[in-house]
Amino acid sequence: MTKDLVVEKRSQNEIVHDDSTALKVENLSKIYNSTAGRVVALDNVSFSIKKGEFVSIIGPSGSGKSTVLNMVGALDRPSSGKIYIDGIDMFSLNDSELATVRNRRIGFIFQSFNLINRTTVQKNVKLPGIIAGMSTDEADLRADKILSALGIADKKNQKPVNLSGGQQQRVAIARSLINNPSIILADEPTGNLDTKTGEDVFDMLKMLSHKFKRTIIMVTHNPELAESTDRSILLRDGRIEKDAAN
Numbered sequence: 001m002t003k004d005l006v007v008e009k010r011s012q013n014e015i016v017h018d019d020s021t022a023l024k025v026e027n028l029s030k031i032y033n034s035t036a037g038r039v040v041a042l043d044n045v046s047f048s049i050k051k052g053e054f055v056s057i058i059g060p061s062g063s064g065k066s067t068v069l070n071m072v073g074a075l076d077r078p079s080s081g082k083i084y085i086d087g088i089d090m091f092s093l094n095d096s097e098l099a100t101v102r103n104r105r106i107g108f109i110f111q112s113f114n115l116i117n118r119t120t121v122q123k124n125v126k127l128p129g130i131i132a133g134m135s136t137d138e139a140d141l142r143a144d145k146i147l148s149a150l151g152i153a154d155k156k157n158q159k160p161v162n163l164s165g166g167q168q169q170r171v172a173i174a175r176s177l178i179n180n181p182s183i184i185l186a187d188e189p190t191g192n193l194d195t196k197t198g199e200d201v202f203d204m205l206k207m208l209s210h211k212f213k214r215t216i217i218m219v220t221h222n223p224e225l226a227e228s229t230d231r232s233i234l235l236r237d238g239r240i241e242k243d244a245a246n
């Protein structure tokens with residue numbers, strides 16, 4: 001889809017939208033029907049996140065944390081409910097429009113890094129930029145700047161597989177930033193790292209939040225890290241049990 005079409009589609013689908021809101025989740029439900037039976041993974045979940053907020057999502061295993069993140073990241077469609085990112089009604093878009101909005105407005109960071117190991121760090125970081133239509137020169141420049149800001153510029157020609165876990169996660173953070181996204185989604189970004197490295201990665205997310213005013217949603221099992229975010233949403237059995245500032 002061309003840029004103009006995205007803009008046109010946006011104005012059609014935009015709700016009356018408060019400019020300080022990055023994300024609005026309304027009555028979101030997700031039901032999985034698998035061979036094991038019917039699972040209500042999310043049951044009528046609603047919340048809003050302001051631009052620049054750093055929010056943690058916590059709760060026991062199976063409470064629906066990843067499901068929320070996957071819906072917000074438009075990796076999957078909900079059974080019912082709505083999600084607005086920058087006022088765009090995400091699930092009113094068709095799959096290809098959704099892919100465009102996802103690529104430009106959402107940065108993803110996963111527990112297992114999800115980097116492409118057969119190519120270099122720099123190429124991993126710039127790939128979402130190229131997909132978004134950036135020129136190679138611009139993508140190179142932006143990737144180098146971000147890698148420098150995250151302290152891993154010297155690794156740019158290496159393959160991710162040759163880096164430490166913490167360095168790989170920094171590459172993933174760099175990749176999540178290439179298109180200057182509205183929201184960064186991180187599903188247990190420190191889950192595969194030792195305590196010290198996990199804290200370093202977390203500090204980097206905190207720096208992005210405070211210094212660069214990024215909107216970040218992070219799923220974590222680590223209560224100390226959760227308490228260091230601006231606000232925590234506690235899920236249990238697919239429902240919000242608590243939503244409070246820290």
Ligand SMILES: Nc1ncnc2c1ncn2[C@@H]1O[C@H](COP(=O)(O)OP(=O)(O)OP(=O)(O)O)[C@@H](O)[C@H]1O
Nearest residue numbers: 032034039040041060061062063064065066067068
């Ligand atoms: N693709 C799927 N098909 C069927 N059920 C699913 C699917 N994905 C998730 N579920 C179920 O939905 C519920 C919520 O899962 P989810 O992955 O969101 O939990 P979580 O809070 O992220 O857990 P964890 O902390 O273990 O990562 C669970 O009962 C899970 O088994």
Ligand SMILES: [Mg+2]
Nearest residue numbers: 065066067187
């Ligand atoms: Mg999960």
